[in-house]
Amino acid sequence: MLTELLNSAEMNPNTIKLWTLRFTLLIKLKLYSTADVEMAMFGSLDNCDLYYEFYHVEHPGKKGSIIPWSLRLLWSILPLHCPSAGGLYGALDRMYGLVYHLDQALLAGLPYLQEQRVIKNKTSLLIQVAGALAGSGSIQPAIKAPQANKERST
DSSP states (O other): OHHHHHHHSOOSHHHHHHHHHHHHHHHHTTOHHHHHHHHGGGTTSOOGGGBGGGGTTTSTTOOSBSSOHHHHHHHHHHHHHOGGGTHHHHHHHHHHHHHHHHHHHHHTOOOHHHHHHHHHHHHHHHHHHHHHHHTSSOOHHHHHHHHHHHHHHO
């Protein structure tokens, strides 16, 4: 029922927030194939109707994508859990595509606070890339282990 409601709704920042919540819950519930099928309608998250410029009447003067970073990150890691979405290589392609977009944003000369947010996002994405390459999906345990060893030795 929610899917039907969201499918019939016009894409705008509010419906994107609902979709982000839905995808987050689907992935938390390990319903990867459902998330993959539903996320496919967004394509590569770069459709023209996913930018504020498309809604210039409702959001005058705003520029950029209405897709939040959290949804882009979910989109990039979904293939790790759903072979039909490309598996490891599909995830790496998506992640490296996001790294490229972040690099382009940094080259564009952002204000300091936006630049810091982009650097933080890039760091989290590179950790995901390393985790994917390590085969665990996350390297958080690997990051915590050296810190725990250091604490024990002191």
